[in-house]
Amino acid sequence: MKPQANENIPTLRGARQREYTDALTFEQELAQVFDKDWVMVGRQNSIPEPGNYLTAALGQRPIVCIRQKDGSIRAFANYCLHRYARLLDGRGKARRIVCPYHAWTYEITGQLIGITDPKGFGNACKSEMGLEELACEVWLGFIFVSLRRDLPSIASKLAPLAQHLARYDLSSYDDRYVFDEEIWAGNWKLVYENFIECYHVTYSHKQSIGPTNPTRLAELGPRSHQQFSVHYNPYRPEDLPEVHNDALDEDERRRLLVIGIYPNALIAIDANFVWWMMLEPQAVDRTNGRWGLSFTPHAMTKMKDPAAFAEKIREVIHTATIEDKQVVAAVQQGVRFGAAEPGFLHGTLEIYVDEFRQYLDRMLGRNEPTLAGKAKARR
Numbered sequence: 001m002k003p004q005a006n007e008n009i010p011t012l013r014g015a016r017q018r019e020y021t022d023a024l025t026f027e028q029e030l031a032q033v034f035d036k037d038w039v040m041v042g043r044q045n046s047i048p049e050p051g052n053y054l055t056a057a058l059g060q061r062p063i064v065c066i067r068q069k070d071g072s073i074r075a076f077a078n079y080c081l082h083r084y085a086r087l088l089d090g091r092g093k094a095r096r097i098v099c100p101y102h103a104w105t106y107e108i109t110g111q112l113i114g115i116t117d118p119k120g121f122g123n124a125c126k127s128e129m130g131l132e133e134l135a136c137e138v139w140l141g142f143i144f145v146s147l148r149r150d151l152p153s154i155a156s157k158l159a160p161l162a163q164h165l166a167r168y169d170l171s172s173y174d175d176r177y178v179f180d181e182e183i184w185a186g187n188w189k190l191v192y193e194n195f196i197e198c199y200h201v202t203y204s205h206k207q208s209i210g211p212t213n214p215t216r217l218a219e220l221g222p223r224s225h226q227q228f229s230v231h232y233n234p235y236r237p238e239d240l241p242e243v244h245n246d247a248l249d250e251d252e253r254r255r256l257l258v259i260g261i262y263p264n265a266l267i268a269i270d271a272n273f274v275w276w277m278m279l280e281p282q283a284v285d286r287t288n289g290r291w292g293l294s295f296t297p298h299a300m301t302k303m304k305d306p307a308a309f310a311e312k313i314r315e316v317i318h319t320a321t322i323e324d325k326q327v328v329a330a331v332q333q334g335v336r337f338g339a340a341e342p343g344f345l346h347g348t349l350e351i352y353v354d355e356f357r358q359y360l361d362r363m364l365g366r367n368e369p370t371l372a373g374k375a376k377a378r379r
């Protein structure tokens with residue numbers, strides 16, 4: 001089809017290619033974005049008991065979240081105070097934290113309680129020492145952590161989104177699958193941008209959600225929020241899921257909501273499950289996507305065979321992930337050319353890519369507004 005000019009749609013330009021390959025930009029993003037905002041690291045019900053912990057990365061910083069005896073979750077820098085060995089790995093349960101290197105021991109509260117061969121340290125190491133604690137908050141069952149202790153709470157930042165999601169009751173979900181490692185051969189922004197645009201679904205997801213949730217049905221959600229984006233990929237009428245949560249309205253029954261919470265959280269929600277992924281930039285062209293699937297207790301108690309249902313969803317999402325990984329890798333290869341001219345964004349279906357870039361501009365203190373920002377300023 002010949003491209004047609006449409007006067008009502010703004011011309012949006014994407015990022016320049018080097019923003020996905022430049023080492024300095026990457027370092028600035030870690031320091032100015034990941035170190036300065038709330039970052040999603042996991043789901044609360046995956047660490048239900050005191051001593052249960054999960055490890056993750058805040059940008060590239062190793063962190064650990066541990067369920068405390070009082071039921072709260074606390075987050076700590078995941079390194080030993082002696083010579084910095086990473087303390088915990090993966091997920092599990094610990095009564096105490098013992099460093100793998102020289103066996104210093106910590107309580108799950110982070111307090112240092114044991115130094116091996118203590119005489120060698122004189123008075124330098126005191127028992128009041130403890131692991132560096134990070135800000136930690138649970139929002140709708142998702143755990144957020146921040147290096148900064150002075151930020152407004154994540155609940156206040158995401159209050160409009162919580163309202164939008166109220167009927168799902170996401171904090172009650174069964175956090176059934178967690179995959180700690182899924183490596184993407186692309187810059188973290190490519191993974192993020194791919195997820196928050198609804199343009200590619202039909203064309204990239206031929207074996208998974210493309211036929212059932214086609215691009216032509218896509219709808220935009222609330223606009224211009226500083227911290228998140230929402231769009232919808234509704235199911236075709238013939239593919240509507242079986243719904244067991246009576247609280248959901250008609251739109252919620254037919255929609256797959258696709259949400260980005262800046263900078264690293266990606267969440268897709270339909271009437272029965274939530275698929276979530278947290279991005280951890282490992283290198284300028286390599287990203288870990290820690291992801292999982294959680295299911296509404298309504299579906300898990302009322303479905304005939306909930307285990308088979310959960311497994312079917314896992315397979316579809318796995319296939320969709322392979323498809324997304326292929327296109328992200330293709331873009332990462334394309335941007336190596338280093339062209340100076342930026343590409344184009346679809347004026348509606350890729351509008352959130354532009355909003356995400358405005359968020360990055362704010363965090364990075366970049367003065368040059370995006371074209372959408374300029375157009376807005378002119379109005």
Ligand code: FES
Binds near residue numbers: 101102103
């Ligand atoms: S690095 Fe942990 S005890 Fe030495």
Ligand SMILES: [Fe+2]
Binds near residue numbers: 194195200324
């Ligand atoms: Fe996709």
